[in-house]
Amino acid sequence: MTSPLLEVRSLCKSYDEGRIEALRGVDLSIDAGEYITISGPSGSGKSTLLQLLGGLDTPTSGQVLFRGVALGAAIDLDDYRVHQVGFIFQAFYLLPTLRAIENVQVPMLAVRQDANNRARRAESLLREMGLEHRIHQYPNELSAGERQRVAIARALANAPEILLADEPTGNLDSVNSARIMEMLIGIQKERGMTLIVVTHENEIARSAPRHIRLRDGLRDERTEP
Ligand SMILES: Nc1ncnc2c1ncn2[C@@H]1O[C@H](COP(=O)(O)OP(=O)(O)OP(=O)(O)O)[C@@H](O)[C@H]1O
Ligand SMILES: [Mg+2]
Numbered sequence: 001m002t003s004p005l006l007e008v009r010s011l012c013k014s015y016d017e018g019r020i021e022a023l024r025g026v027d028l029s030i031d032a033g034e035y036i037t038i039s040g041p042s043g044s045g046k047s048t049l050l051q052l053l054g055g056l057d058t059p060t061s062g063q064v065l066f067r068g069v070a071l072g073a074a075i076d077l078d079d080y081r082v083h084q085v086g087f088i089f090q091a092f093y094l095l096p097t098l099r100a101i102e103n104v105q106v107p108m109l110a111v112r113q114d115a116n117n118r119a120r121r122a123e124s125l126l127r128e129m130g131l132e133h134r135i136h137q138y139p140n141e142l143s144a145g146e147r148q149r150v151a152i153a154r155a156l157a158n159a160p161e162i163l164l165a166d167e168p169t170g171n172l173d174s175v176n177s178a179r180i181m182e183m184l185i186g187i188q189k190e191r192g193m194t195l196i197v198v199t200h201e202n203e204i205a206r207s208a209p210r211h212i213r214l215r216d217g218l219r220d221e222r223t224e225p
């Protein structure tokens with residue numbers, strides 16, 4: 001039997017010397033190419049789970065396995081983050097002093113690649129996001145929807161297998177929100193990527209083939225099919 005792409009086993013994460021238990025034993029298995037949404041009340045542990053899945057932080061106990069191998073043990077976390085994961089955040093987190101085309105190249109700096117190739121790839125990703133006329137703009141010269149599209153291009157820079165999005169439409173109006181979700185789902189389908197979206201919006205949560213909910217740091221099985 002082949003291993004799932006990502007597997008979470010008894011995942012616990014506490015902060016503040018154990019005073020805050022953000023995750024209290026989550027189990028989850030995600031196959032390659034799946035699109036899954038995660039919702040739940042504020043403080044239920046959604047961002048914490050996404051950060052652990054993306055190797056941005058390490059669990060207090062339990063494991064995240066990538067293709068059956070534990071992150072942080074046999075797989076180096078930096079390596080995993082750079083090559084396997086693209087992250088998209090609600091607040092975009094573009095670097096304000098870099099142009100769009102330079103922002104997209106930031107993850108590529110961790111990978112050996114010559115400057116011409118980097119710039120060509122960044123331009124082609126921005127074109128794919130419909131931003132060919134905006135490649136030399138700074139973030140503050142772009143609309144919120146355009147900034148998020150730059151952030152998506154950046155997430156794709158190193159052709160990762162997994163796309164993690166933490167409330168990617170949280171700062172967008174409904175038109176841009178629909179457009180960004182359409183793009184993410186299109187990318188997931190075309191590239192066969194695994195897409196995991198944390199969202200507060202029921203419509204987005206329910207539109208995915210698989211939707212899970214968290215509550216107080218645990219899977220809320222009552223609301224799952
Ligand atoms: N770095 C941190 N230090 C201390 N406590 C934290 C930290 N990060 C998160 N927490 C706490 O852990 C719990 C889960 O937080 P998390 O950010 O994962 O929730 P969330 O479901 O993403 O919430 P929201 O919907 O508001 O984004 C909360 O009680 C939060 O206050
Ligand atoms: Mg959050």
